[in-house]
Amino acid sequence: MEDQTELVGKTFVGHYYHLFDNDRAxxxxxxxxxxxxTFEGQKFFGVDDISTKFNQLPFDQCRHMISTIDSQPCPSxxxxxxxxxGSLQLAxxxxxxxFSQMFHLxxxxxxxxxxxxxxxxxxxx
Amino acid sequence: MEDQTELVGKTFVGHYYHLFDNDRAxxxxxxxxxxxxTFEGQKFFGVDDISTKFNQLPFDQCRHMISTIDSQPCPSxxxxxxxxxGSLQLAxxxxxxxFSQMFHLxxxxxxxxxxxxxxxxxxxx
Known part of the structure; x- marks a missing residue:
């Protein structure tokens, strides 16, 4: 049976890349x-800085395909x-x-x- | 100038893979x-379980070559x-x-x- 952490992880990942591919703003x-x-070694802090980076990426449409999702709890x-x-296809x-990506939620x-x-x-x- | 988080990250990574390649126990x-x-989707908890996994890997000698290290603080x-x-070469x-790997220290x-x-x-x- 899938545990709660795995379920939250998969739900978040689905939501995140759906937004990225369909409504990046x-x-x-x-x-x-x-x-x-940290995006390809470049660092961004806070919502505004991060949003500006996403909106300035040098491609409009893209599609993420996910290969693996591993989630662990962070009790503290x-x-x-x-x-x-996963992989990323540009229009x-x-x-x-x-690509590989990690999130701490x-x-x-x-x-x-x-x-x-x-x-x-x-x-x- | 390199910040403290980056420095700790690089020092840890150097130490970790040096031990992995030279003194895995x-x-x-x-x-x-x-x-x-979580190793290739399999989960292990606690020192004993994790050590057993490392010691049972189906290869003796290996060499890790690191391509990128990105570190961020976790204030909480x-x-x-x-x-x-990076990449891994078996003897x-x-x-x-x-491979890609993430650590929370x-x-x-x-x-x-x-x-x-x-x-x-x-x-x-």
Whole structure:
């Protein structure tokens, strides 16, 4: 039987990449003022900085395909850690870019989760 | 200038894979009773369970080569999150296996860090 952490992890991952691929501007709703993003080695802090990065990515449409999702609880924050691997296809291009990404989600006062830590890397073969 | 989190991350990663490649049995010293490992989707809890997994891996000698290390602080635990990508070469084999791994380190009472969360995945091309 799937445990609660796995279930939250899978639900979050589905939601996150659905927003990324269909309504990228809305991703900002998942971050908060203390959030950190490291994207291909570049660091961003807080919702505004992170949203600006996403909106300035040099492609409009893309599609994420998820290969693996591993989740573990983080008892000291009441949150969870999620590790994702998959591939990314940019609109109009045939080839896929492999990527790995990790998230640390922490609980919010409204009973949901926000992204506290986010690290993204393309996997060069 | 490199910040403290990056420095701790790099030092840990150097130490971790040096032990893995040269004295795998000593890796257990980096884990503690609450540690969690997810290795290629399989879950292990606590030092004994995790050490047994490492000692039962179906290869003796190996060499890790690190491509990227990204670290972020985890203010709520006083620890840090580390995301590693690299490749792994098994003794007697020419080809390299690409992998990604994440660690959540938390401070120990003796002023060091222990691995609280560890997730490892091979990246199939």
């Amino acid at each position: 809305s991703l900002s709703s998942l971050y908060q003022p203390t959030s950190m993003l 924050t009441g949150g969870l850690l999620i590790f994702v691997s 109009g291009e045939d080839h896929h870019l492999r 922490i609980p919010t006062p409204r009973g949901s989760f926000a992204v506290q830590n986010d690290i993204f890397r393309l996997n060069y073969g | 000593s890796l257990s010293s980096l884990y503690q009773p609450t540690s969690m490992l 635990t006083g620890g840090l999150l580390i995301f590693v990508s 007697g084999e020419d080809h390299h296996l690409r 938390i401070p120990t009472p003796r002023g060091s860090f222990a691995v609280q969360n560890d997730i490892f995945r091979l990246n199939y091309g």
